Amino acid sequence: MAMIAMILMVIGVFFFAMGTLGLWRFPDVYSRAHASTKCDTLGGGLILLALALKMGFTPAAFKFIVIVLLLWITNATAAHTIGRSAYKNKYPMREGSFTWKYQGGDEQ
Amino acid sequence: MFTEFALGIAVSLVLLMFCCLGRAIIGPTAIDRVLAINIIGTKTVVIIAVVSDVFGEVFFLDVAIVYALISFLMTIGVAKYLDTGTIS
Numbered sequence: 001m002a003m004i005a006m007i008l009m010v011i012g013v014f015f016f017a018m019g020t021l022g023l024w025r026f027p028d029v030y031s032r033a034h035a036s037t038k039c040d041t042l043g044g045g046l047i048l049l050a051l052a053l054k055m056g057f058t059p060a061a062f063k064f065i066v067i068v069l070l071l072w073i074t075n076a077t078a079a080h081t082i083g084r085s086a087y088k089n090k091y092p093m094r095e096g097s098f099t100w101k102y103q104g105g106d107e108q
Numbered sequence: 109m110f111t112e113f114a115l116g117i118a119v120s121l122v123l124l125m126f127c128c129l130g131r132a133i134i135g136p137t138a139i140d141r142v143l144a145i146n147i148i149g150t151k152t153v154v155i156i157a158v159v160s161d162v163f164g165e166v167f168f169l170d171v172a173i174v175y176a177l178i179s180f181l182m183t184i185g186v187a188k189y190l191d192t193g194t195i196s
Contacts, residue, residue, distance in 0.1 A: 006113055013120055019147065023143065023144060051158065051161050066173065071153065074176060077180070078183040086137075088191055
């Protein structure tokens, strides 16, 4: 069981590294939000589930599961709020990316 | 063996956290900084959980839960402040 937990933790750290790489390399706010929050949620969930697997069937494992559920709910909500705030304040997209009619218009 | 491995995981997460701190410093807009700080909060929660497994202290998990809630509140508050100009 410890071997499976180690493999899951390595995969989780890999997703964290990819999220950080996306945060550095992507061109505008929206793509950075996409890369960072999605990979971050997956990496944290994998590492915490690996620790819960290693614990076995104990109250500590239940607390790990609670933290995972909390992270999944709060990260999605925070990413939505950040993207909505950026969009309503008309943060610019990258040149040449797909835009729709509300970007730059007066109506919200 | 698993303890040393978990310590290595925690150290690599700290190094990734410093990379995110660089984006928070040079970020061209305020939203970039908020994103970077949000990731740093998530990594802190995971590091506290890993350290609780390393030291065998179960009550660190309560600290992790509270830190996740406070980080979420900070992100929501800053995003709302950038959106509307007030928090109320």
